Amino acid sequence: MQLHADVSKRLDLIALLCLGLIAIGWFGMDTLVVSFGRFAQNTRFCELGVVLLHPAALFVGVGSSHTIELWAFALLALATLFAVLAIPVLFSQRSAWLAGWLPLALMLICFALLYGNGSTGQLDAAEYGSGLREDLMRLANHVIERAERSLISHISIGAGGVLGLLASIVLAVRSTLNFRASSELPPLLTVSVIIA
16 A cells, blocks of 8 residues: 555656657657658657668658567657656656656657758768869769758658657656755655645
8 A cells, every 4th residue: 555655656647647748749649740742741759760760761751661670669769658657666766756858868869860860971072183073072062962951941840749849848847846856855755745
């Protein structure tokens, strides 16, 4: 009976609501949307593992040939959500509250990697010497740069990305408040003080 009471004190309604919204945003809604006129390609957050390894999948979709990458990243996302639930319950250290930052950290890392993969390197015109080859390399660099800017302008954040990001921010703030409050009181009493 005492264990049930301790668990319910550590898992508050706001954290559970945020985790539910993150799960809906990650697995049920579109995180990134690529649109060219009538053509629209939607990507969920749980598919970003494939997009990180194969950036063209953002424009053509995640096919059945990427099953391993898809499942691996989906399991990573589920493990992240489970860790947010489990770590504050299983560990009584003050730092256990910081597990609420995991979904936000995963989203930020994925978006940073996606942005980093999208900015490809330029062709080095100096290594091809001077003259016509160098001029052609400059022209190719200019075309690549314009194509990148054009493609980036057609990518937008979907409703799942916004929902997941906002819920992750609220969860991170909530866990930080619990972390700060736990220094003043015994760990199992902090949630009731913050809610009150």
